Amino acid sequence: MRASEQHIEGAPAQVSATQSGWLKVLFGTFTAQDTILLVYLTVVRLLLAQREATADQVSCARTTELCIGVILFAALIGRVIPGIPPIVRKIVYRVSLVGVLLQNYLVLRWLLPVVRPDSVDGTLLRIDELIFGREPALVLEALNVRPVVEWFSFFYFSYFFICLGYMVVSVWLAKPSRKTTAFAIGTLFVYCVGQIGYMAVPGYGPHQYLAAQFKGPIDGGFFWGCVWDTVQAGSAMKDIFPSLHTAAPTWFTLHALHNAKTDRRWLWPGIVTGFFAANIIFSTVFLRWHYAVDVFAGLALAFTAGIVAPWIAKWEEERRLSRGLRGAWVFD
Incomplete structure (x- = not known):
C-alpha cells in the first residue's frame, strides 16, 4: 500500500519532468525569429483556407505549407x-531562413489577388488629399x-542591393551575437x-490608379528602365501599404x-544607409509607386522594429541562457 502511494505521489513529478523536458526541447529548437516567420506563414495559410480552391489558391497554399516545412526542417537540422x-547546420539554417523570406515575397503576385481581389486605392488617395490637399x-x-x-531611379533601384548587403554582412559575415538576433x-x-x-490594405498605387491624371509617362533613362523591368518581373503589383521600400x-x-553605440565601425554604414533611405523614400512617391500614407505607414513600421527588435533580442538571449540553451546562432 505504501509503495503504491509512493508510486502515485511520484507520478505527477515524473509527468512534470517529462513536460519540462519537452518544453526545453521546444524552446531550444525555435527562436524568436523562427516564431515570427512561422506565425506569419500560419496566418497566410489560414487566410488562403477561406478562399475558393482555384489553381492559384492551391498553388499558394502548397507553397506556404512547403515554407512552413522548410523552417521546421531547418530548425531541427x-x-x-x-x-x-x-x-x-549553419548553412542550412541561414539559407532556409533567407530563402523562405524571399519566396514569400515572390509568391505575393499570385497570393494577394486570391486573398484580397479588391483594392482600396480610392481610400488611400482620399487620405492623402485630406492631409496634403492634393x-x-x-x-x-x-x-x-x-x-x-x-x-531617384538610381536610389530606388539601390534598395535591392542595400537589402542584399545588410543580409550578407549581418547574417553571414558578422560574428554571431545579440546583434545578429536583433537584425533577424x-x-x-x-x-x-x-x-x-x-493583404489588409491592397492597392495598385498612383501609377495605375491615377494614370489618366498624369500629363505623361515617366521621363527616365537607364536606371528608370532597370526599375521598371524589375517591378514588372518580380513585383507583387498590389504591394503598396505599407511601403517596404x-x-x-x-x-x-x-x-x-544602434550597433554604432557599441561598435563605431557601424557609424558610417548607418549614415550612408540613412542618406540612401531618404532618397528612396522620396522616390517611392515621385516615381508614382506609392501614396504618401504608404510612406508614413512604412516609417511607423520601421521605427516600431527599431524599438522592439533589440528588446526581443535581449529577452531571447537571456531566456536561452537561463535555460542552459545555446545561442540562437550557435550551431557547434
Missing part, C-alpha cells in the same frame, strides 16, 4: 538532430525631367507585418546606428 557538422505624386510631376528621374527579428518583423499589410532601408539605418 540546426539545433536538434545530432551528428550533423556545424558548418552544415495627391503628392501628382504635384511632383513638375519634376519629371530625365536628370531628376534618373537620380527586426527584418522578419518588417517584412512579415508589411506583407500582412498588403520605406520601411526596410529605414530599419537598416536604425539597426546600424
Whole structure:
C-alpha cells in the first residue's frame, strides 16, 4: 500500500519532468525569429483556407505549407538532430531562413489577388488629399525631367542591393551575437507585418490608379528602365501599404546606428544607409509607386522594429541562457 502511494505521489513529478523536458526541447529548437516567420506563414495559410480552391489558391497554399516545412526542417537540422557538422547546420539554417523570406515575397503576385481581389486605392488617395490637399505624386510631376528621374531611379533601384548587403554582412559575415538576433527579428518583423499589410490594405498605387491624371509617362533613362523591368518581373503589383521600400532601408539605418553605440565601425554604414533611405523614400512617391500614407505607414513600421527588435533580442538571449540553451546562432 505504501509503495503504491509512493508510486502515485511520484507520478505527477515524473509527468512534470517529462513536460519540462519537452518544453526545453521546444524552446531550444525555435527562436524568436523562427516564431515570427512561422506565425506569419500560419496566418497566410489560414487566410488562403477561406478562399475558393482555384489553381492559384492551391498553388499558394502548397507553397506556404512547403515554407512552413522548410523552417521546421531547418530548425531541427540546426539545433536538434545530432551528428550533423556545424558548418552544415549553419548553412542550412541561414539559407532556409533567407530563402523562405524571399519566396514569400515572390509568391505575393499570385497570393494577394486570391486573398484580397479588391483594392482600396480610392481610400488611400482620399487620405492623402485630406492631409496634403492634393495627391503628392501628382504635384511632383513638375519634376519629371530625365536628370531628376534618373537620380531617384538610381536610389530606388539601390534598395535591392542595400537589402542584399545588410543580409550578407549581418547574417553571414558578422560574428554571431545579440546583434545578429536583433537584425533577424527586426527584418522578419518588417517584412512579415508589411506583407500582412498588403493583404489588409491592397492597392495598385498612383501609377495605375491615377494614370489618366498624369500629363505623361515617366521621363527616365537607364536606371528608370532597370526599375521598371524589375517591378514588372518580380513585383507583387498590389504591394503598396505599407511601403517596404520605406520601411526596410529605414530599419537598416536604425539597426546600424544602434550597433554604432557599441561598435563605431557601424557609424558610417548607418549614415550612408540613412542618406540612401531618404532618397528612396522620396522616390517611392515621385516615381508614382506609392501614396504618401504608404510612406508614413512604412516609417511607423520601421521605427516600431527599431524599438522592439533589440528588446526581443535581449529577452531571447537571456531566456536561452537561463535555460542552459545555446545561442540562437550557435550551431557547434
